Amino acid sequence: MNKINNYGVNLLVYGVLLDVKLHKMKRTQIILLLSPNEVRMIQMFDSQGTFSTYFDLTQISDIQQKEESQLKIINTKGDYIKLYFESSFQLITLKEGLDYLIKEANRIQKQLDSYNQIWSSALKLITKADIDMNNKLNFKEFQFLIGELQIEIPERKLIQVFEKNQKNNQLDETTLYKLLMDITRRHELKELYQKYSSKQEGMFEDPLQAMLMTDKDLQQFYKIEQGQIDYQAKRKLYNFYDFQNIIFSEENQIFQQKPIDQSQPITKYLINSSHNTYLERNQLTGESSCFAYQDAFKMGFKCVELDCWDGDDGEPKVTHGHTLVNDIKLKDVIITVREFAFYKDNNPAILSLEMHCCLKQQKRIAEILQSILGEMLFVIKDYKQEKFSTLQQLQRKVLVKYKADDHFLQEKLQTHSSTLFYTQSHDDMLIKFEDNDNQNIQSNIKQFSQTLDEQHHKKICRELLDITSLYAVQLKLDKKPELVWIVSSVSEDKIQDIIKKNHGKFQEYVDNYFVRIYPLGLRFDSSNYDPFPSWTAGAQMVALNIQTKDLFMLQNYGMFLNSSYVLKSNQDMKMNIYVRIISATNLVWEDDKRRQEEIVDPYIKIRIAGNHDDVNKSDKWRTEVVQDNGYHPIFNYQCVIQLRHAQQDVIYIQAYSYSILGDSLLGQYCLSPLNLRTGYRIVPLLNSQFKPLSNSYVLMHIKIEY
Known part of the structure; x- marks a missing residue:
């Protein structure tokens, strides 16, 4: 670690006073101090000692820098802290120290999880509960700890437990450890552990403590129950809590990564696509930012949209025109593309340019793309391909989508065809139907498109055309395009009519040519639409508003969890999936205040989204409600999921808390059936913003018949 890192770490070890704005609070001066009791936690308190809270270093999902004076630290719940600095040197120093401490915290967390997951979580909760910082808990602090664990214990019984185990009206760490181990034992694993434990050792009051699992026992368990013949045990003997930690470890998740075939033309794939990517909120008053592009790429989106407008200083900008949305420099967006486009994988990125710039600033855009992206920029070599x-x-290549120009493409194709394509300035207006009843409409559309075409030729930019690899054209299903390097954009309301009237031709068309679907312009709240009808029909780019984390976005998450490009398949895959929802762990309210005031009444439901045949035939599967137990509810619910088009489906699992006033989401997850692992597996739940919930799982058993 260099000198600046040492200095930055020391600042946090001994405490540093900064201007700080906590999530949903006013800016104030706060002391940041690495907790002396728990090195994975930063303690924050004001100089008067009237306010104190903690920030978990292992739960930091992102650190964003604004210029040279501000850092924004975001956790997995979406809460943030803004730090304000007097100089760039102070910012860099503290950031490097913070980066080092985060790496150390995550290293320690991983070690503790592999050794004892229960105690790893409890240590941080004890630190939060230990208000007087003496490494012991009084009754009020113990009551806070139990509340954080979401365990419903009547106060009278809690007092009895405390009185039985306290020394000098406090619980020390050893006593707390024993209590928490008793409380957090996963009894539902008892029979499974006993079934595969062959070694008996000593005499204990608890039979489980007298049984041990050998490395051969564990490998046998994985072979028979988990279907993994290559599992290698890491040590010779395992007790029950070791086995419990293995079951609830990250390596035992329900999702299994699978390799994808990269040998096909990219028109054969569904592509993870976004709409209005620059927005952090709605499209009327929301804020636009380069961070929104960062988030998109980190989530695995590969097709991003840039609405390009003239900047007052001659530098093109990205914004939502004629609204209250702020501007960002296009140059900054392209730098973000260069830095983050291949964050999750090396599959090609697509920049969808919605052009509103004058010719001069379009030329500037071409300069920016070439100078910043360089060799990343894909340029067509053979237009007749x-x-x-x-x-x-196309690995690690960036493709540019821009409006087509007939004269330019005729030149490249060495053809004299009078009209290859209509200019696509208004996508909705330029869809050609094969319905005779629409002749009058088509005539009006043609007249309108010709007017647009005249305006289009005055504003077309040769420099941009030269580096374009996806030319936006009118969708024509009755004529085979003369060029493969094209894309047609269609709004969500039009695509269903097109598919209904021209289903066979549409599927044949999208086998070789791109179609992009985008949300209806009337979705001012940036809500989403069902992507599956378009995916099922073969449309490659079904663009969603990623700033809106709704059910359709969850389904999109599951579809592209394995890869940002999903190979389309015409072969139906039939699956019978036998599911047992056994139990859950740490189901809590997202809101911290509600977590302290109210215990959850959880239940789990599982659903199918995708091909309408599978969805229509599916039942509504859900467990019974377990009253007053969010920490460790037992469900033991079974169902059978029958799929006939598994390659077109996703399975999503959601945890809710029941209420007569309306159920509340506690956690969720989604994946393709093709990525399911069999055996006893955990489902790692996500919060409402698709960030991982700490130690929040559903334990399931999966069996599959093909």
């Missing part, structure tokens, strides 16, 4: 380049050939 009959099939699009393959996914393998």
